[in-house]
Amino acid sequence: MYKNFFRYLISAIFLLGFSVNSNADFKVGFVYVGPTGDHGWTFQHHEGRNAVEAAGIKTTFVESVPEGADAERVIRQLAQSGHDLIFTTSFGYMDPTNKVAKDFPNVKFEHATGYKREHSNVSTYSARFYEGRTLLGHIAGKMTKTNTIGYIASFPIPEVIRGINAMTLAAQKVNPNIKTKIVWVFTWYDPGKEAEAAQALIDQGADVIMQHTDSTAPVQTAEKAGVWSFGQASDMQRFAPKSILTSIIDDWAPYYVERAIAARDGTWNQQDTWHGLKEGMVAMGPYNSAMGADLVKEVEQLQKDLASGKVHSFTGPIYDQKGNILVAEGKVADDGMLAGMSVYVKGVEGDIPK
Amino acid sequence: MSLDISFIGILIGSIMASSVPLILAASGELITERSGVLNLGVEGMMIIGAISGFALMVITDNLFIAIVGSMLSGVIISLIFGFLTQSLLTNHVATGLALTIFGIGLSAMLGKNFVGIPGKEFPILFSSLKESIPFFGPILFGHSIVLYFAFALPFLTNYFLKKTKLGLVVRAVGDSPVSASNQGINVILVRYCCILYGGAMCGLAGAYLSLIYTPQWIENMTAGRGWIALALVVFATWSPIKVLIGALIFGGITILQLHMQAIGFRIPVQFLSALPYLMTIIVLVVISRDSRKIKLNTPTSLGRIFYKEK
Numbered sequence: 001m002y003k004n005f006f007r008y009l010i011s012a013i014f015l016l017g018f019s020v021n022s023n024a025d026f027k028v029g030f031v032y033v034g035p036t037g038d039h040g041w042t043f044q045h046h047e048g049r050n051a052v053e054a055a056g057i058k059t060t061f062v063e064s065v066p067e068g069a070d071a072e073r074v075i076r077q078l079a080q081s082g083h084d085l086i087f088t089t090s091f092g093y094m095d096p097t098n099k100v101a102k103d104f105p106n107v108k109f110e111h112a113t114g115y116k117r118e119h120s121n122v123s124t125y126s127a128r129f130y131e132g133r134t135l136l137g138h139i140a141g142k143m144t145k146t147n148t149i150g151y152i153a154s155f156p157i158p159e160v161i162r163g164i165n166a167m168t169l170a171a172q173k174v175n176p177n178i179k180t181k182i183v184w185v186f187t188w189y190d191p192g193k194e195a196e197a198a199q200a201l202i203d204q205g206a207d208v209i210m211q212h213t214d215s216t217a218p219v220q221t222a223e224k225a226g227v228w229s230f231g232q233a234s235d236m237q238r239f240a241p242k243s244i245l246t247s248i249i250d251d252w253a254p255y256y257v258e259r260a261i262a263a264r265d266g267t268w269n270q271q272d273t274w275h276g277l278k279e280g281m282v283a284m285g286p287y288n289s290a291m292g293a294d295l296v297k298e299v300e301q302l303q304k305d306l307a308s309g310k311v312h313s314f315t316g317p318i319y320d321q322k323g324n325i326l327v328a329e330g331k332v333a334d335d336g337m338l339a340g341m342s343v344y345v346k347g348v349e350g351d352i353p354k
Numbered sequence: 355m356s357l358d359i360s361f362i363g364i365l366i367g368s369i370m371a372s373s374v375p376l377i378l379a380a381s382g383e384l385i386t387e388r389s390g391v392l393n394l395g396v397e398g399m400m401i402i403g404a405i406s407g408f409a410l411m412v413i414t415d416n417l418f419i420a421i422v423g424s425m426l427s428g429v430i431i432s433l434i435f436g437f438l439t440q441s442l443l444t445n446h447v448a449t450g451l452a453l454t455i456f457g458i459g460l461s462a463m464l465g466k467n468f469v470g471i472p473g474k475e476f477p478i479l480f481s482s483l484k485e486s487i488p489f490f491g492p493i494l495f496g497h498s499i500v501l502y503f504a505f506a507l508p509f510l511t512n513y514f515l516k517k518t519k520l521g522l523v524v525r526a527v528g529d530s531p532v533s534a535s536n537q538g539i540n541v542i543l544v545r546y547c548c549i550l551y552g553g554a555m556c557g558l559a560g561a562y563l564s565l566i567y568t569p570q571w572i573e574n575m576t577a578g579r580g581w582i583a584l585a586l587v588v589f590a591t592w593s594p595i596k597v598l599i600g601a602l603i604f605g606g607i608t609i610l611q612l613h614m615q616a617i618g619f620r621i622p623v624q625f626l627s628a629l630p631y632l633m634t635i636i637v638l639v640v641i642s643r644d645s646r647k648i649k650l651n652t653p654t655s656l657g658r659i660f661y662k663e664k
Binding site: 034035036037038039064150181182183184185186187189190191192193195196197199200201203204206215216217220221238239349350351353354 | 361364365368372375462465466469470472473563567568569570572573574575577578579608609612613615616617618620622623624627
């Protein structure tokens with residue numbers, strides 16, 4: 001209901017032509033792609049917003065904003081209604097964010113998971129989720145009996161492909177016979193469809209299910225079918241206590257608080273942030289004891305090594321599906337290559353949708 | 355892919371399970387529309403049914419109360435629509451759209467405290483037969499009672515509309531409310547009943563999602579299924595049996611395309627994703643191309659406001 005309330009409020013202000021003085025109360029706006037109650041992606045961003053609020057800064061948020069034309073309208077309304085800093089928290093908001101930023105040079109924009117910073121008032125930030133995927137791949141490779149890992153993918157963007165690759169590379173390292181089966185659902189959030197995709201993968205022989213979508217339906221389907229699964233974005237353990245081996249948790253709160261305070265105090269600069277396990281933007285949920293003490297120890301060590309930089313998720317030699325070398329032996333992939341990743345590594349089945 | 359016969363049985367079973375919310379909601383809406391009322395609030399009524407059912411399950415720990423409650427909640431919210439369109443004579447389309455927006459917002463608000471609570475296992479019938487009979491077992495047995503009801507519903511609806519006096523009354527009201535009124539039929543009362551029935555079925559469809567199919571409450575969990583149900587009614591040219599066929603094709607291709615991806619068919623995934631919509635429309639258009647029958651089934655006064663001059 002708040003969503004509509006704010007929409008009305010914002011439109012009312014807009015229609016009446018109030019010019020809000022930007023020196024008045026400092027305000028931060030958030031645009032979410034899903035509902036705050038998704039217990040996944042948006043839920044974690046909302047936790048970040050709560051932390052900003054707790055730091056004494058006023059915030060507003062608009063939830064379930066579709067990526068596309070609607071997004072631009074919402075971002076524009078937030079900018080028009082006197083917000084000084086606006087976090088747009090989904091990849092698909094990239095172009096709308098830059099478009100609005102051009103018209104509001106005094107408003108600061110922070111876009112999550114994108115790479116376009118066309119104006120000096122746009123920053124981008126993301127988390128190195130792929131480090132978490134490496135841990136999942138290691139666990140999955142050890143836990144699978146059918147050597148088949150099922151992966152529910154949302155949209156063919158670099159972030160999703162990077163996750164598939166990181167997971168597959170790590171799984172191959174501990175289990176050379178591993179096969180990754182991928183199902184694209186073309187949605188971030190549709191519990192029914194995500195459950196159906198999980199079921200299809202299980203029917204096709206996958207005994208470890210992984211998701212790059214936002215609802216808890218896949219882990220619940222896995223629990224019912226008695227196969228392993230991993231939580232996405234948030235600790236989903238209580239939805240599937242037996243099935244979940246661990247969760248990748250996004251922790252945006254420290255970053256949001258830091259950036260909001262910087263913007264308020266006038267020390268905000270354009271930057272491109274990409275934090276991982278080291279900074280705590282990516283965290284892991286509790287490890288399921290069903291993994292066995294040895295594997296838990298192994299994974300905890302790997303987690304430490306990834307955080308310290310001793311191990312990199314994309315260490316050469318890495319080949320693409322055709323066998324061309326992507327990363328040479330002894331080298332690691334640089335951030336530019338990671339950010340634009342658009343091919344599968346060797347061992348992943350199928351083609352990337354174009 | 356293991357293309358053995360028992361796997362196909364399991365596949366058909368899961369296709370049936372995924373079609374249930376569409377069959378329920380579309381069958382309910384079909385009766386509403388046959389009485390001449392266009393209620394675009396299907397999605398809103400479904401989501402209210404989903405949260406009411408789930409909330410009642412958590413509070414009372416009784417699935418029977420949850421199911422009945424979800425239907426009642428559908429009745430209550432459709433009563434708002436009925437009152438506005440039938441008593442205050444508002445526009446059907448606008449009121450229905452408002453009902454959907456209202457339903458989604460209200461369910462999100464009501465559901466705040468129910469997010470993150472795991473659902474309860476819903477009892478399935480004849481689960482031992484499901485395991486013991488290959489192929490037919492997973493198709494015929496091991497489902498929830500709601501699924502059996504959903505698959506009987508289109509046939510019952512067909513019988514009701516074609517063979518009963520009440521069904522004739524509903525059709526008369528939908529075709530020509532003025533003549534029906536002159537025959538002494540209380541048009542407004544009939545339409546109220548049809549609206550409330552549609553609400554109950556949409557509520558049940560929502561509860562099927564939150565209690566049986568993906569037992570949990572998450573905001574916006576119907577994810578557009580109400581709109582698909584609405585489209586099914588139109589493409590099935592208001593025939594209950596064709597609604598059933600359309601829902602099965604839609605559910606079937608949705609699940610088949612996921613399997614095809616998992617197997618690794620070299621077909622563009624975007625095409626596979628569009629396939630359920632495409633095939634459902636094509637099949638329904640092809641089986642409904644008899645224009646005489648369309649005329650027979652289409653409620654002539656659909657969406658028109660009726661009032662009795664006093």
